[in-house]
Amino acid sequence: MSDPADPLASPPPGVAEPMAPATRMASRWFVVGAFALLAVLVLAAWLDARRDVNELRDHAARRLTAMEAGIAAARERDSRVDGELREAQAKLALLQARVAESQSQQAALEALYREMAPSRDDLALTEVEQILLIANQQLALAGNVPAALAALQLADGKLARMDRPQVAPLRRAIGRDVERLRAVPFIDVTAITVKLDAAIAQVDTLPLARDERLPLPKPAAPPGEPPAWRRILGEAWEELRSLVRLEISDRPMAPLVTREQAYFLRENLRLRLTSARVAILGRQEASYKADLKVALAWTRQYFDMRTKPGQALQETLVQMLSTPVPDDLPDLGASLDAVRALKAAQEPRVPPTPARANR
Numbered sequence: 001m002s003d004p005a006d007p008l009a010s011p012p013p014g015v016a017e018p019m020a021p022a023t024r025m026a027s028r029w030f031v032v033g034a035f036a037l038l039a040v041l042v043l044a045a046w047l048d049a050r051r052d053v054n055e056l057r058d059h060a061a062r063r064l065t066a067m068e069a070g071i072a073a074a075r076e077r078d079s080r081v082d083g084e085l086r087e088a089q090a091k092l093a094l095l096q097a098r099v100a101e102s103q104s105q106q107a108a109l110e111a112l113y114r115e116m117a118p119s120r121d122d123l124a125l126t127e128v129e130q131i132l133l134i135a136n137q138q139l140a141l142a143g144n145v146p147a148a149l150a151a152l153q154l155a156d157g158k159l160a161r162m163d164r165p166q167v168a169p170l171r172r173a174i175g176r177d178v179e180r181l182r183a184v185p186f187i188d189v190t191a192i193t194v195k196l197d198a199a200i201a202q203v204d205t206l207p208l209a210r211d212e213r214l215p216l217p218k219p220a221a222p223p224g225e226p227p228a229w230r231r232i233l234g235e236a237w238e239e240l241r242s243l244v245r246l247e248i249s250d251r252p253m254a255p256l257v258t259r260e261q262a263y264f265l266r267e268n269l270r271l272r273l274t275s276a277r278v279a280i281l282g283r284q285e286a287s288y289k290a291d292l293k294v295a296l297a298w299t300r301q302y303f304d305m306r307t308k309p310g311q312a313l314q315e316t317l318v319q320m321l322s323t324p325v326p327d328d329l330p331d332l333g334a335s336l337d338a339v340r341a342l343k344a345a346q347e348p349r350v351p352p353t354p355a356r357a358n359r
Contacts, residue, residue, distance in 0.1 A: 122346060124162055128170075129339045131155045136332040143189055143283040143329060149181045152335070166342065173338040180330040187325060189280055195316055196277040202313055203270050207304045208262055269298050276320075285325040292321050 135151035138144040156174050159167045272295040279288035296317040303310050 121162060121164065122343070124158055125339060125343050125346070128155045128158055129336070129343065131158075132174075132332055132335050132339060136336065139329050139332065141281075143187075143281060145181055145184050145186070145329070148332070149178065152178050152181065152332075155335075166345075170335070170338040170342055173335045177330060177332050177335050184329065185324070187323070192280050192320060192323065193277055195320065196273055196280070199313055199316055200270050200273045200277075202309055203266050203273070205309050206266075206299070206313065207307055207310070209302055209304050265298070265302055269295055272298070280325060283325060283329055288325055289321060292317055296321070 131151050131154055135148040135155075138147045138151070152174055156171060156178070159171050159174070272291045276288050276291035276295065279285075279291060296314065299305070299310065299313055299317065303313075305311060305314060
């Protein structure tokens with residue numbers, strides 16, 4: 001127990017009592033250990049952070065390398081695409097130039113076609129003119145009234161489909177020609193020419209009148225073989241009978257025609273029938289009937305009319321002589337003049353080219 005009077009024995013009031021030496025040593029080691037542990041922790045944390053930084057740096061370097069390679073590839077691809085784009089733009093410009101050139105050429109061709117090509121009305125009028133020419137030829141060359149009438153009706157139908165007021169005069173002219181053709185009596189020219197052709201082919205089969213012979217009686221068959229002297233007498237008698245022949249005829253004696261004259265007679269008759277055929281095609285009534293009359297007179301005079309070929313030819317010639325053949329066929333000149341005047345009125349008038357001044 002300390003002495004209260006000793007000032008060194010007890011601390012003054014308000015001051016802690018000093019620690020013991022062992023306690024102060026333990027506290028020092030504790031502080032040192034704490035600082036060492038803290039240093040180890042800091043070092044470990046620093047090492048871990050450095051490793052993370054290194055890994056992050058390596059990863060960033062790898063990413064940067066990949067990005068640089070991608071950027072290089074992208075730049076190369078962009079350069080290639082730029083080249084292809086420039087080439088495509090050049091081709092597109094060339095195509096646009098060619099398209100523009102073709103469009104200009106097409107426009108020029110269309111303008112030229114519109115200037116040179118006839119309109120639908122011009123084509124229709126040209127076709128009508130050709131139809132009228134064919135109808136006129138049928139009338140002039142063959143006298144074919146039905147064909148000409150059908151052609152006029154066809155032309156009038158085409159004009160009716162045009163439905164233009166300017167074709168009214170042409171339709172009136174065609175109508176007048178149609179009425180004139182309908183007034184012509186119908187003649188079957190084809191049937192007449194067929195009959196004339198058959199008659200021409202029959203000329204060579206006609207027997208001449210000088211060749212008429214009465215049928216000889218058939219000799220009676222001998223009952224048996226006659227003796228030689230009787231047979232000789234019979235042959236002598238037949239020879240004597242052949243020297244004289246009596247014929248009885250109920251018409252005048254036929255003219256004698258030699259073989260050469262018979263040839264020319266048939267040829268002249270064939271020429272007459274051919275001339276009649278040409279005359280009926282040309283609607284020449286006078287020539288047609290004159291040739292038929294001469295042919296009929298020659299047939300009755302020089303050929304045997306009691307045979308079937310002669311009778312058939314005579315009936316054919318008489319029938320054709322009784323057929324009327326009008327020789328005044330109408331002309332289609334009015335319709336042709338009307339269509340040509342209409343075409344001339346519709347043709348575009350080209351203005352005259354001014355003369356160049358002499359330099």
